[in-house]
Amino acid sequence: MATTVNPAVSGVGYRRWSFHVVLYAAGVAAGALVSYAAVYAAYAALTYRLPQWTWLAVALPFVALVVLRDLGARVRVPYPERTQVPEWLRHVLPPGLVAVAYGAHLGIGFLTRFTYSTHLAFVVALPLVGSHATVAGLVVLFALAKTIVVVTSLGGRSYREFEQRILARHRTGTAKQTLLRFANAAVATASAAAVAVAILG
């Protein structure tokens, strides 16, 4: 898990851990750019001769599928839902490279279970932004937001203390997590509608 980018797990000091956090964020950004490259290639191939709105016609049904999943419907989504970042990497790579590898894995997004409808909507909307420079800025925003959980997992130098703090900070009820899924579904839906209106103009 990304929370293992942590001094209590790697044994490094806080200064080096701060560097690992930067490496993790860079990994997330790189992974997100890989997803963008794949999606942009599909978008460019589709819209080479067809109008831009055809991309919405192709992408939005997938977003709707994951929105329904967020709302509790039992639907199958087109990416793995029960995998985690490869834990064995922590035993073969130094902590800095683990941070980059975990970041990249999670930045790609569709290789693990931690993906809401907003993530899919984010990726399929990127080709519509119209500027690679702006896309780069948006990817950095995504990477920074995804790094929050790493920073908030900081909990002392002993593993026992880290574990207790993680359990305390992530102690929450099912209702809150359900509300979060619904909020993601609402934001994905609202954003998809706004983007569609902007494109169809």
Add this chain to the structure above:
Amino acid sequence: MAVDVQPALTSPADRLLRLAVDPITIVAFAAVGSAALAAGQVGQVAPWVALLALVAGWSSAWSP
């Protein structure tokens, strides 16, 4: 000797870090952000994608 970390779990830093990752905090941000963009009748794509980026990234602290 076992280290008693219970007092540390209620320190101001712990409370702040817990608030930063609380689902309600993320939901509140998503609601305010969406309302602000909708009220401002933002017609460009990038601001909405920025909202998606922030909500998606922040929400990933929790498993869907």
